[in-house]
Amino acid sequence: MANQSVPRKNDQPTDPSELAARAFEEFRSGLYRLLLRRLRNAETAEDLAQEVYLRLLRTADPAGVRCPQAYVYRIAFNVLYEFRLRERDRPMLFDSAVVEHATDQLPDEAARPDEVYEHTAQTHEFEQAIQRLPPMQRAVLRLVTHHTLSHAQIAEKLGISVSTVRNHLYKAIDHCRHYVAAESSASARKEF
Secondary structure (H helix, E strand, O other): OOOOOOOOHHHOOOOHHHHHHHHHHHHHHHHHHHHHHHHOOHHHHHHHHHHHHHHHHOOOOHHHOOOHHHHHHHHHHHHHHHHHHHHHHOOOOOOHHHHHHHHHHOOOOOOOHHHHHHHHHHHHHHHHHHHOOOHHHHHHHHHHHOOOOOHHHHHHHHOOOHHHHHHHHHHHHHHHHHHHHHHHHHHHHHHO
């Protein structure tokens, strides 16, 4: 039983356009699927399939092609390889105006090292101040800051009045403010 993809010698095309037309017609869908799988871009796969067709048209000895399918796929792999080489070596385009516009649109979220240090130090001082609070003031302050509960919700949760919640919160904030200010001035004196 003869392999149908290998034409008999007398059925072999002698004209490059005949070879290209026959081979491309017969293997076009498989070739396109192969290129699409490798490139993951339909437009580029179509372009490279056309390049394979053009190279088939330039075949010097169409009668010497014994297996058109293997020949088509060998050309396809060569085209794909050359395409990837060009893509790798292509210089990247850089448009400074576009980059500048993009950076203007984005907020600068990167903190400088001195800002990070300062924030860490302030957070540490604030946590020390909270630890020195009486338990009820500490509970009220944490419920307000960490759980964002309203004064009424805190009063219900702790079983105290809303005015007592406000009183504890005021005292806690005042204590933290004085503690952090005292620590900041003490560390400033140490630096000099």
